[in-house]
Structure formats: structure tokens, C-alpha cells
Amino acid sequence: xxxxxxxxxxxxxxxxxxxxxxxxxxxxxxxxxxxxxxxxxxxxxxxxxxxxxxxxxxxxxxxxxxxxxxxxxxxxxxxxxxxxxxxxxxxxxxxxxxxxxxxxxxxxxxxxxxxxxxxxxxxxxxxxxxxxxxxxxxxxxxxxxxxxxxxxxxxxxxxxxxxxxxxxxxxxxxxxxxxxxxxxxxxxxxxxxxxxxxxxxxxxxxxxxxxxxxxxxxxxxxxxxxxxxxxxxxxxxxxxxxxxxxxxxxxxxxxxxxxxxxxxxxxxxxxxxxxxxxx
Amino acid sequence: xxxxxxxxxxxxxxxxxxxxxxxxxxxxxxxxxxxxxxxxxxxxxxxxxxxxxxxxxxxxxxxxxxxxxxxxxxxxxxxxxxxxxxxxxxxxxxxxxxxxxxxxxx
Numbered sequence: 001x002x003x004x005x006x007x008x009x010x011x012x013x014x015x016x017x018x019x020x021x022x023x024x025x026x027x028x029x030x031x032x033x034x035x036x037x038x039x040x041x042x043x044x045x046x047x048x049x050x051x052x053x054x055x056x057x058x059x060x061x062x063x064x065x066x067x068x069x070x071x072x073x074x075x076x077x078x079x080x081x082x083x084x085x086x087x088x089x090x091x092x093x094x095x096x097x098x099x100x101x102x103x104x105x106x107x108x109x110x111x112x113x114x115x116x117x118x119x120x121x122x123x124x125x126x127x128x129x130x131x132x133x134x135x136x137x138x139x140x141x142x143x144x145x146x147x148x149x150x151x152x153x154x155x156x157x158x159x160x161x162x163x164x165x166x167x168x169x170x171x172x173x174x175x176x177x178x179x180x181x182x183x184x185x186x187x188x189x190x191x192x193x194x195x196x197x198x199x200x201x202x203x204x205x206x207x208x209x210x211x212x213x214x215x216x217x218x219x220x221x222x223x224x225x226x227x228x229x230x231x232x233x234x235x236x237x238x239x240x241x242x243x244x245x246x247x248x249x250x251x252x253x254x255x256x257x258x259x260x261x262x263x264x265x266x267x268x269x270x271x272x273x274x275x276x277x278x279x
Numbered sequence: 280x281x282x283x284x285x286x287x288x289x290x291x292x293x294x295x296x297x298x299x300x301x302x303x304x305x306x307x308x309x310x311x312x313x314x315x316x317x318x319x320x321x322x323x324x325x326x327x328x329x330x331x332x333x334x335x336x337x338x339x340x341x342x343x344x345x346x347x348x349x350x351x352x353x354x355x356x357x358x359x360x361x362x363x364x365x366x367x368x369x370x371x372x373x374x375x376x377x378x379x380x381x382x383x384x385x
Contacts, residue, residue, distance in 0.1 A: 156318075216318050216327075217308045227322035235318070 001029060002244040010248060010278045014255065017135070017272035022128030025241055030119045030233065034112065035089020037079055043072045048121025049263060055169055056264025080112040090115060119230045121266060122164050123237055128269045130158035130238060133209050134245075135252040135274055140211045145279070148246035154211035155238035160218035161209045163194035166267050168222060193219040194267070251277040281375035285312055285330075288383050297370040303379060304328040304366035314381040321366040323347055328365040329354045330379040337361055339373055356382025 005025060009015050027041050050065040078084060085091035091112045097103045103111065134141045134154070144154050168191050172183045183189065196219040198206040204213075221228035228234070245252070253275040261270035280296040285307060287293075297306040307315040307328070316327035323346045332340060340363065343351070347367045351358050365379065 214311075216316055217320065219320075221320060223320040224322065227320050227324070229324075231319055231322075232324060 001025070002240045003248070006241075006244050006248050006276075010276050014273070014275050017131040017274045018124075018128045018258075018269045019271070021131060021241065022124050022269070022272070025127060026120055026123040026237060029237060030123065030230075031116070033089060033233065034091045034115055034119070035086030036091065036116065037084060040075055040079075043075050044116055044120045045124070046072060047076055048117055048124075049261075049266075049268075051117040052121060052165075052263050052265040054264075056167075059264070061262060061264055076113060076116070077109070080109040080116070082108070085112070115230070118228075119233070121268075122228075122230075123234050125164035125266055125268045126155075126159060126234055126238055127241055128272060129162035129164055129267060130155055130242060131252065131274065132258060132269060132272055133158045133162055134242075135254045135272070137209045138251070140209055141252055143211055144242065144246045145250060148243045150211055151243035151246055152235065152239040153213075153215060155235065155242050156215040156218070157209065157211045157213060159220040159238075160197045160203075160215040162267055163197050163218070163220040164267055165220055165265060166194040167192055167265055170226075191219075193222070248279055249276050250279040253277065281370060281372055283370070283374065283376070284378040285315075286378055286380045287314055288381060299370050299372060301370050302366050303330070303368045303370065304364070306370070307365065314385065315365060316385040317366060319366075323350055323364060323367060326350045326353045326364060327355070327385040329356055329382050329385060330363055330365045330368075331359060331382065332361045332363050332368075333378045333380075334361055336374070336377050339377070340368055343367075354382065355384040 002025065005021070009020055015021065023045065027044065031041050031044065046065070046068045050069040053062040053065040056062065080091070082092065082095045085095070094103065094111050095108050098105055098108050134144065140154070144150050170189045170191060172185055172187045172189065174185050176183050196202070200206050202217070221231040255273040255275050258272040259270040261268040280298055282294050282296050283303060285293045285295065293310070293312050295306045295310050295312070297303065302321060304315060304317050304321060308317050318327045319325035343363070344367070347364050350364060351362050354362065
């Protein structure tokens with residue numbers, strides 16, 4: 001899949017890295033794994049954009065995103081129902097857990113919906129940001145092209161350097177203490193994941209993008225009990241895209257400035273004009 | 280602070296002071312010990328913080344829970360009877376002085 005997609009893009013030469021690679025790949029592979037219908041998958045982009053805006057303040061970004069999603073709500077709820085999910089996919093497996101009593105019938109569609117809301121826009125931007133990093137750091141791209149086995153750690157470093165999820169809220173379930181600060185029950189806390197990813201106490205030369213560094217331990221997926229449930233899939237997608245690019249593409253040339261898509265939680269690109277030079 | 284020893288496959292030994300309650304994985308990652316990758320950050324989802332526990336001390340560790348048992352099926356290095364995921368082993372006073380050997384690969 002990654003090879004066919006990248007070969008097609010190489011024939012075009014000039015591409016929008018966000019639309020044609022960052023969005024195209026996760027919109028295919030992840031909904032396939034969940035077992036979602038082929039039709040209307042682009043709705044997941046607007047849906048993810050709304051969900052990640054909703055983690056932040058009730059500002060105009062959220063209001064606009066919610067307006068865009070309103071007409072799509074039925075499509076999303078309908079396609080989270082069991083009869084519309086491919087047997088054997090992640091979604092169907094969630095419903096199987098209802099049969100064994102591990103989940104309730106009301107929880108199952110909500111969990112499928114969580115997969116779809118959390119599993120697309122994040123990976124879209126994870127791949128988009130990785131492309132941005134590699135296009136703008138040609139020395140690092142050269143290392144990856146020379147050694148495609150670096151793909152997994154190159155993706156990891158781009159997750160650290162340009163965290164697709166910048167911030168995340170948590171709510172204290174009881175009175176506790178965090179790094180010496182008392183936290184009262186029910187207090188909202190905002191964690192700055194991207195800031196931790198560049199903490200000089202943890203990282204040498206934190207503002208340098210270096211695909212040979214050991215970037216595991218970054219906070220982009222969160223950590224511990226509530227760590228990102230899809231991180232294994234996300235890493236696999238990133239690795240497959242970057243290793244295929246490394247083999248097929250000699251150079252990723254930025255063509256003019258990229259534009260940002262502002263979101264209350266995500267670090268997102270609206271467009272990333274690139275020229276791919278075949279290897 | 281109680282300490283533990285991490286032994287590289289080549290025999291090189293690193294000694295870490297680990298606060299009680301902190302996982303061995305977290306202590307190793309914070310100290311930058313090579314050979315503990317801990318890709319998932321302690322969610323028991325990746326099997327890249329695999330260690331071999333000193334045989335005589337196995338019973339001093341908390342028992343393997345089902346999630347860890349499943350993940351141990353996926354280790355890159357050979358799974359042995361004394362295999363554990365170091366993210367699932369939290370430091371206690373009782374574990375002071377324990378040695379963990381790292382596998383050839385994660």
C-alpha cells in the first residue's frame with residue numbers, strides 16, 4: 001500500500017504532502033483495520049479536527065469545527081454500529097467484548113467512535129510533521145535515504161521534535177501531590193507534552209532534529225495507564241511510510257512555504273508543497 | 280535510595296538509585312541506559328523493556344499479570360522463565376541490590 005501510493009506520487013513529482021500522503025495513507029489503513037466502510041471516510045478528518053479542538057477552550061476554532069461536524073454526526077454514529085463494521089476488524093472485536101461481558105452495549109459504539117476520532121487526525125499530522133521535518137532537514141533525510149532501517153527512529157524523533165499532540169488535559173480524581181505541588185480533587189491540569197519533548201534536562205540539544213538520537217521517552221503519546229492506545233499502529237504507519245520513502249525517494253524538496261491548520265490541541269499542517277525526486 | 284544493577288549482554292554493569300515506587304524501566308530510561316527502549320512509555324504495550332531477573336530473586340517480584348504475560352510473547356529477545364517487562368516492576372525496599380540482565384535485542 002505504501003509502495004503503491006508513493007510510486008504514484010513519484011510519477012506526479014509535485015505533491016501536497018499533507019493531502020496526498022499525510023491524509024491519504026492513514027485514511028486508508030486505519031479505517032480498514034477498524035473495519036469501516038470505504039465511503040465517506042474523509043468525514044473522519046472533520047470529526048477528528050472537532051474532537052481535538054474540543055480538548056481546548058470553547059473558542060472560535062471549536063465553534064467552527066463543531067459546525068462542520070454537525071451534518072456528519074449521523075454518518076459517524078451509523079458507521080460505528082456493528083452491522084456496518086467488517087467482521088474481524090478492531091470495531092467488530094470491540095462488539096465481541098460485549099458478548100463476553102467485558103463491555104456494555106452502550107460502551108461499544110462509543111469505543112469504536114473513540115478509535116475513529118483519535119486514530120486518524122493524530123497520525124495524519126504525525127506523518128505530515130515527519131515529512132515537514134525531513135524536507136526541511138536535508139542532512140537528516142540523506143542519513144535516512146542511505147539507511148532506511150533508521151525509519152522507525154526517524155519517525156520517533158519527528159514525534160518528539162514536532163509533537164502532533166501538543167497539549168492534553170487531565171482531571172485529578174482525588175487530592176494528590178505532583179512534583180511537590182498540591183493538586184485538589186477535580187482540578188483540571190494542562191500538560192504541555194511538546195514542551196517536555198524539548199526539556200534540556202532530558203534531551204541534549206533539544207532544538208536539533210537528529211534522527212540518530214534515541215527519542216523514545218518523548219511524551220507525544222502520553223505515558224502510563226492512559227498512554228495512547230493506538231501508538232503501536234501509529235508507529236507502524238510512520239515506519240512504513242518513511243522506510244518506503246527512504247528506498248524510493250532520493251530527495252524531498254520543499255516547494256515554498258507550508259501553511260498551518262490551527263487546532264486547540266494538534267500541531268497540524270493545512271498544506272505542505274513538496275517535490276519528490278525518485279531514487 | 281535502594282539501588283539495582285542492570286547488566287548489559289556484554290557483561291557491562293550499570294548501578295542505578297531507584298526511588299521506591301518508580302519502575303525499573305523508568306529509572307533506566309531516565310538514566311539513558313542503552314538496551315531499554317521502552318517505546319510505549321510504560322503502558323505494557325510494546326515489550327521493548329524486557330529484562331531477565333536474577334533467578335534467586337524471582338519470587339520477590341510481584342506476579343506477572345495477564346497483560347504482561349501476553350506482551351512477553353512478543354519480545355525480540357528469547358523469552359525465558361525469568362523474563363519480565365521492567366515497566367511492570369516497581370521498586371520496593373525489598374528489591375534493593377537486585378540484578379537485571381538485558382536481552383541481546385528489544
